[in-house]
Amino acid sequence: MLYREAGQFKSTYAADQQIFPIRQDRIAVTLLLLVAFIGVPLFANEYWLSAILVPFLIFALAALGLNILTGYAGQLSLGTAAFMAVGAFMAYNFVLRMPWLGVIPSFILAGLCASAVGIVFGLPSLRIKGFYLAVATLACQFFVLWAIQRIGWFTNNSSTGVITAQTIEILGHTFDTPQSKYLLTLGIVAVLALLAKNLMRSETGRAFMAVRDMDVAASVIGIPMMKTKLLAFAISSFYCGVAGAMYAYTYLGTVEPEAFTLDLSFRILFMIIIGGVGSILGSFLGAAFITLLPIFLNVFFGALSHTFGLDISHAIVSNIELMIFGGLIIFFLIVEPHGLARLWQIAKEKLRLWPFPH
Amino acid sequence: MNVSFFFEVLIGGLLAGVMYSLVALGFVLIYKASGVFNFAQGAMVFLAALTFVSLLERGVNFWLALGVTLAVMVVLGMAIERVVLRPLVNQPPITLFMATIGLTFVLEGLSQAVWGSQPHGLELGIADVPMQWLADSTGMFISQFDLIASGVAAVLVAALALFFQYTRVGRALRAVADDHQAALAVGIPLKNIWAIVWAVAGFVALVAGMLWGARNGVQYALTFIALKALPVLILGGFESILGAIVGGLIIGASEKLAEVYLGPMVGGGIESWFAYVIALLFLLVRPQGLFGEKIIDRV
Numbered sequence: 001m002l003y004r005e006a007g008q009f010k011s012t013y014a015a016d017q018q019i020f021p022i023r024q025d026r027i028a029v030t031l032l033l034l035v036a037f038i039g040v041p042l043f044a045n046e047y048w049l050s051a052i053l054v055p056f057l058i059f060a061l062a063a064l065g066l067n068i069l070t071g072y073a074g075q076l077s078l079g080t081a082a083f084m085a086v087g088a089f090m091a092y093n094f095v096l097r098m099p100w101l102g103v104i105p106s107f108i109l110a111g112l113c114a115s116a117v118g119i120v121f122g123l124p125s126l127r128i129k130g131f132y133l134a135v136a137t138l139a140c141q142f143f144v145l146w147a148i149q150r151i152g153w154f155t156n157n158s159s160t161g162v163i164t165a166q167t168i169e170i171l172g173h174t175f176d177t178p179q180s181k182y183l184l185t186l187g188i189v190a191v192l193a194l195l196a197k198n199l200m201r202s203e204t205g206r207a208f209m210a211v212r213d214m215d216v217a218a219s220v221i222g223i224p225m226m227k228t229k230l231l232a233f234a235i236s237s238f239y240c241g242v243a244g245a246m247y248a249y250t251y252l253g254t255v256e257p258e259a260f261t262l263d264l265s266f267r268i269l270f271m272i273i274i275g276g277v278g279s280i281l282g283s284f285l286g287a288a289f290i291t292l293l294p295i296f297l298n299v300f301f302g303a304l305s306h307t308f309g310l311d312i313s314h315a316i317v318s319n320i321e322l323m324i325f326g327g328l329i330i331f332f333l334i335v336e337p338h339g340l341a342r343l344w345q346i347a348k349e350k351l352r353l354w355p356f357p358h
Numbered sequence: 359m360n361v362s363f364f365f366e367v368l369i370g371g372l373l374a375g376v377m378y379s380l381v382a383l384g385f386v387l388i389y390k391a392s393g394v395f396n397f398a399q400g401a402m403v404f405l406a407a408l409t410f411v412s413l414l415e416r417g418v419n420f421w422l423a424l425g426v427t428l429a430v431m432v433v434l435g436m437a438i439e440r441v442v443l444r445p446l447v448n449q450p451p452i453t454l455f456m457a458t459i460g461l462t463f464v465l466e467g468l469s470q471a472v473w474g475s476q477p478h479g480l481e482l483g484i485a486d487v488p489m490q491w492l493a494d495s496t497g498m499f500i501s502q503f504d505l506i507a508s509g510v511a512a513v514l515v516a517a518l519a520l521f522f523q524y525t526r527v528g529r530a531l532r533a534v535a536d537d538h539q540a541a542l543a544v545g546i547p548l549k550n551i552w553a554i555v556w557a558v559a560g561f562v563a564l565v566a567g568m569l570w571g572a573r574n575g576v577q578y579a580l581t582f583i584a585l586k587a588l589p590v591l592i593l594g595g596f597e598s599i600l601g602a603i604v605g606g607l608i609i610g611a612s613e614k615l616a617e618v619y620l621g622p623m624v625g626g627g628i629e630s631w632f633a634y635v636i637a638l639l640f641l642l643v644r645p646q647g648l649f650g651e652k653i654i655d656r657v
Contacts, residue, residue, distance in 0.1 A: 076452055076455075124638060124641055124642060127641065127642060128641055130451060131395045131451070131452065131455050132641060134455070135588045135589065135592055135634065135637055136641060138588065138634055139631060139634030139635055139637065142630050142631035142634055143631040143634070146630055146631050266459065266463075269456070269459070270460075273456060315474070315475055316471055319467040319470045319471035319475070320471060321467070322463045322464070322466055322467030322470075323463065323467035323468055323471065324467075325460070325463050325467075326459075326460040326461060326462065326463030326465075326466075326467065327464055328460075329456065329457065329459065329460025329463070330441075330442055330460040330461065333446065333449075333453055333457045333460070334442075334445045334446060334457075337449075337453065
C-alpha cells in the first residue's frame with residue numbers, strides 16, 4: 001500500500017538513472033544510514049559494536065570485493081583471505097615506516113598493494129577459467145601467507161609473526177573507543193559500497209558482466225578481455241585489502257598471519273553465495289547472516305541445554321555450525337541460487353502490489 | 359652433492375606422491391563419470407578414516423570395521439547423489455563445485471560431531487621403519503610402510519583399470535564419461551551409474567584414509583591433503599587415471615626435492631605452496647594437463 005511508485009514521474013535522465021529511483025527506497029536508505037551513523041553509536045553497547053557490528057561491516061566489505069570478482073566478472077577466487085592479509089600487513093608497514101602519511105592514505109596504499117598482488121595472480125585468468133582458476137587462486141592463498149610468515153619485513157621481525165596495530169589517528173583525532181572505531185569502519189564501508197554500486201552501473205561494470213555471461217561474445221563486441229579481467233582482479237583485491245587493513249586496525253587490534261587462512265576465504269565465499277552472487281546488497285545480507293548465525297546458534301543451544309538439562313559441549317556446537325553452513329550452501333545453490341538478495345527483491349515486488357492481487 | 363642422499367629424497371618424494379595419487383584418484387573417478395569436480399573428496403577421506411579408526415578403538419574386529427566403513431561410504435555416496443547432485447543436474451560446473459565445498463563442511467562437521475575431534479593413531483600392523491637390507495647395501499633409508507602403501511596403490515589402480523575395462527558396469531561408466539546423452543540413449547541408467555561412481559570414490563577414499571591415517575594419524579589435518587590433490591590433477595589432467603598417478607609422483611618428488619635443496623635458500627617451509635606454483639606454471643603452458651583431453655575451457 002505504501003510502497004509503490006505510482007505518481008512518481010521522472011522528467012530528467014538524471015532522475016531516471018538514480019541509484020534508488022523510488023522515493024520510498026530513498027527514504028528507507030536515508031533512515032538506515034541515519035540509524036547506522038547516529039542511532040547505533042548512541043545506543044548500542046560495547047559488545048554489539050566491537051564484536052558484531054564492526055566484523056559484520058568488515059566482512060561485508062570483503063564479500064563486496066569478492067562479489068565484484070566472482071559475482072560480476074565471473075572469476076572464481078579462493079584467495080580472498082590472502083588479499084586481506086596483504087592489506088592488513090601492508091597497512092601496518094605503511095603506518096610504521098611512513099607515519100607522516102596518515103592512516104587513511106596508508107589503508108588506500110595497502111589496498112593498492114593488494115591490487116598488485118591480485119593482478120599478478122589474476123594473470124592465469126587470461127588463459128583459464130572455472131575451477132582451474134580456483135586452483136590458481138589457491139596458490140596465491142598459500143604463497144602469500146608463507147611469504148608473510150617467512151619474510152621478517154612484513155611483521156617488523158616480530159618473532160611470533162603477530163603484529164599489533166598502531167592507534168588510529170586522523171587529523172589529530174584518536175580513534176580508540178568502540179564507538180569511534182565503529183564510525184570509522186562504517187564511514188569507509190559506506191563510501192566504498194557507494195563507489196562499487198556506481199562502478200557496477202557504469203561501463204566497467206557492464207563490461208564485467210559481459211565477460212561473466214559470455215566471454216567470447218564480449219570480446220567480439222570489443223571489450224578488451226585482458227584489461228577487463230585484470231581490472232576486476234585489481235578492484236576486487238583493493239576492496240579485500242582495505243577490508244583486511246580494517247580487520248587488523250578496527251576489529252582485532254593484534255593479528256597474526258594465521259588469521260587469514262583458507263577457512264576465511266571460504267567463509268567469505270559462503271557469504272556471497274548465501275547473500276546473492278552479483279549483488280551489492282547481497283554482500284551485506286550474506287555477511288550479516290554468516291556473522292550472526294554462530295551467535296544465534298550459541299544462544300539457541302545454550303537455551304536448549306538450559307531448558308532440557310542437556311550438556312551440549314562447545315565442540316559439538318561448532319561442528320553443528322559447520323554442518324549448518326555447508327547444508328545452507330547446498331540448500332541455497334539448489335533452491336535459490338541468487339541468494340537472500342533475490343528473496344528481498346521478490347518481497348519488494350510483492351509489496352508493490354499488496355494488498356491487491358494485480 | 360651426495361648422490362645416495364639425492365636418491366633417498368627422490369624416492370621418499372615419489373612414495374609420498376603415491377599417497378597424493380590415491381586421493382587424486384577419487385577426484386578423477388567422479389570427474390570422469392559426472393563432470394563434477396568433487397572438492398569434498400578430502401572430507402570423504404577424513405570421514406572414512408575417522409569412522410574406521412573409531413570402530414577399531416571400540417573393539418570392533420578389523421575386517422568387520424572395514425566392512426562397516428565401506429558400507430557407510432557406499433550409502434553416503436548414494437545419498438550425495440540423491441540429495442545434492444540430482445537437484446543440481448544441468449547447472450554450470452562451477453555451481454556444482456561450490457556445492458561440493460558446502461558438502462565438505464557438512465562431512466567435516468558430521469564426522470567430528472559423531473566421533474569427536476581428538477586425533478587418533480591408527481595401527482595397521484606395518485612398521486614405519488627404514489628397510490635394513492636396503493640401508494645396508496646402498497646406504498639409503500626408505501620406509502617399509504611407504505613401499506607397502508605404493509604396492510596397495512598399484513593393486514588398487516590395476517583393479518580399477520580391470521574393472522573399467524572388462525566389466526559391464528565399467529563399460530557403462532566409460533560410456534557415461536564419454537557422453538551422457540548417448541549413454542542414456544542406449545539405455546544406461548545414469549542415476550545408478552552416478553551412485554556407483556560415488557560409492558567407488560568412497561572406497562578409494564577409505565583406502566587413502568587408512569594409509570594416510572596410519573602414516574600421520576587420523577586428524578582434521580587430513581582434509582588438507584585433498585587440497586594437495588588439486589595440483590596433482592592439474593598436472594596429470596582431470597580425466598586420466600594414469601595422469602593422477604604420474605602427476606602425484608611428479609608433485610611428490612619435486613616438492614620434496616625443492617624442500618631439501620631450495621628450501622634452505624628461502625627460509626624453508628616451501629612445501630606448503632610449491633606444488634601449487636608448479637601447477638600454476640603448468641596451467642600457463644599446458645592447461646589440459648599431461649594426459650588430459652584436449653577439449654578444455656580455454657579463454
